[in-house]
Amino acid sequence: MPIYVDADACPVKDEIYRVARRHEAKVFVVSNSLLFTPRDALIELVVVRGGFDAADDWIADRVGVGDVAITSDIPLAERCLKADARVLNPKGYAFTEDAIGEALATRALHDMLRQSGEFGGGPSAFSKVDRSRFLSKLDETLHAIRRGKR
Template sequence: MTHTHPHIFIDADACPVKDEATRVAERHECVITFVSNGGLRPSRNPMVRHVVVTKSADAADDWIVENAGENDVAVTADVPLAARLVEKGLHVLGPTGRPFTPESIGMAVAMRDLKQHLRESGEIKGYNPGFTPKDRSAFLQALDQTVRRAKRNVSA
């Protein structure tokens, strides 16, 4: 099935930019699907879909990988999921707007693994930096640009 607009998939459980992603999806007339292990507030908007998966560790990731297609857009902070989606040809962004690309994903996986090792060995604390208004703004701009690029690819 070919569609004229990219579909946007959100790894929704810990996603801080659900509202921003919905606004961009509405502006570009894209279907947006939030995939989570828990209940999200349903939307009356027919372009907004919610999928609740089992609570197993990778259920949301696996659902997104199975249902997303090349040139779709995904938002996740999960680096291993981002790697799987980049490999499938998706446009992938982190919630701060940082793109995961074929060129950057190897380093992102390596940094994630290094930080996990350092946390496990007690050399660093497991804190993530706080999410700032600047991050939210950067995400909005990056998602808008990414959806525009994906739409151009569809019409090409």
């Protein structure tokens, strides 16, 4: 039950490590640059080179059934879902097959509005509630995988 983390901008890495240790789950921290990771046999830093989507490609090429991916990148989330993995964003929301199309369309609309200058800003600030929701959802997801539930 490995956990793949799209780590470059992930605000919940410490929380992932804590939950992974409790479940004895392997964590692949995938990044385009060196990041601090704790010395732990369950945690492996993977530094990929080769461009903008290299980390996404590394994760998408390896993730599969019974695995968990942590990302806020919607196209990567879609690729992981196609591989039958579970996918959470850092705020604790699960990406699902039913909702990924809408998320991609919303992303495309926001990109278009930003480029036209009619829409500014980005996602809302990360809060303690988001962190708590993420911890709860990751723990719940790992328990569900162990029980064989979708």
